[in-house]
Amino acid sequence: MSVPAFSFDLSGRVALVTGASSGLGRRFATLLAASGAKVVIGARRVELLTELADEIAASGGEALAVTLDVTDEASIIAAYDAAATRFGPVDTVIANAGLNVAGSAMGLNVDDFDRMVSVNLRGVFLTVREGARRMVAAGARERGNGRVTIISSITAHQPAAGIAPYAATKAAVAQMGRSLAKDWAGKGINVNVLCPGYVATEMNEAIWDQPAGAALLAGFARPRVMDEDALDALILFLSSDASRFMTGSVVTLDDGQTL
Numbered sequence: 001m002s003v004p005a006f007s008f009d010l011s012g013r014v015a016l017v018t019g020a021s022s023g024l025g026r027r028f029a030t031l032l033a034a035s036g037a038k039v040v041i042g043a044r045r046v047e048l049l050t051e052l053a054d055e056i057a058a059s060g061g062e063a064l065a066v067t068l069d070v071t072d073e074a075s076i077i078a079a080y081d082a083a084a085t086r087f088g089p090v091d092t093v094i095a096n097a098g099l100n101v102a103g104s105a106m107g108l109n110v111d112d113f114d115r116m117v118s119v120n121l122r123g124v125f126l127t128v129r130e131g132a133r134r135m136v137a138a139g140a141r142e143r144g145n146g147r148v149t150i151i152s153s154i155t156a157h158q159p160a161a162g163i164a165p166y167a168a169t170k171a172a173v174a175q176m177g178r179s180l181a182k183d184w185a186g187k188g189i190n191v192n193v194l195c196p197g198y199v200a201t202e203m204n205e206a207i208w209d210q211p212a213g214a215a216l217l218a219g220f221a222r223p224r225v226m227d228e229d230a231l232d233a234l235i236l237f238l239s240s241d242a243s244r245f246m247t248g249s250v251v252t253l254d255d256g257q258t259l
């Protein structure tokens with residue numbers, strides 16, 4: 001991974017990144033570790049996480065791979081427990097795990113609908129709720145150091161064909177994030193929502209060569225997908241002490257894709 005030209009000091013922080021086995025989550029975890037945070041990386045494909053933990057360690061960082069299914073509350077609690085045992089309490093959460101089953105709404109299997117709600121909405125709620133409980137128990141109110149970043153999407157506010165349930169879950173977590181920010185403002189926990197435009201990852205790599213993907217691309221103000229480093233600065237900022245006055249924000253970073 002190329003090293004960013006800017007830096008944030010995250011030493012002393014313990015971060016949990018969900019969906020860290022691929023794509024954006026993998027990058028976020030690598031970046032946080034390179035900035036000094038101890039990082040707990042969670043997802044279902046544990047072999048990919050173990051590889052990533054080894055890579056982070058080889059670069060001088062610290063990471064713990066945990067098997068995590070965000071649809072299963074016990075698995076989330078176990079991940080926070082493992083984090084606390086190895087590194088101490090988590091003070092930074094990136095709720096990134098997500099799932100999209102694209103296709104015609106009329107043909108969508110209801111089980112796929114339920115899976116998207118379960119991972120993208122319920123899973124985010126369970127992840128950040130457990131994180132917040134532990135931040136408060138560890139003194140976030142006094143220290144003001146709790147940081148929660150929810151990964152939503154431009155589809156939270158930009159309609160697109162073939163992704164209605166996904167878009168609905170992303171709109172829901174954006175509003176949930178703002179409401180949680182209000183709930184937790186007095187508890188020393190900042191909650192912000194990041195709505196990225198399309199970044200080249202595993203989730204979307206297959207679509208750009210197909211007619212619908214090509215049409216989507218052609219409609220962007222700049223007909224391109226963002227590079228993998230597009231969100232680096234914002235993720236580090238939102239995870240750092242520098243963002244202490246930022247909570248309840250829903251930030252779009254999309255290269256103008258929604259213009």
Ligand SMILES: NC(=O)c1ccc[n+]([C@@H]2O[C@H](COP(=O)([O-])OP(=O)(O)OC[C@H]3O[C@@H](n4cnc5c(N)ncnc54)[C@H](OP(=O)(O)O)[C@@H]3O)[C@@H](O)[C@H]2O)c1
Binds near residue numbers: 099
């Ligand atoms: N790429 C983009 O252009 C883009 C744009 C806007 C928003 N986003 C959002 O960014 C996030 C990451 O997406 P991505 O593009 O990086 O896709 P990705 O490469 O498919 O990554 C999704 C991650 O979520 C994990 N995951 C899925 N179900 C899970 C579950 N039940 N429990 C725990 N982890 C689970 C996957 O790991 P396992 O399969 O190993 O569990 C994987 O690590 C998603 O929330 C997505 O909606 C992406």
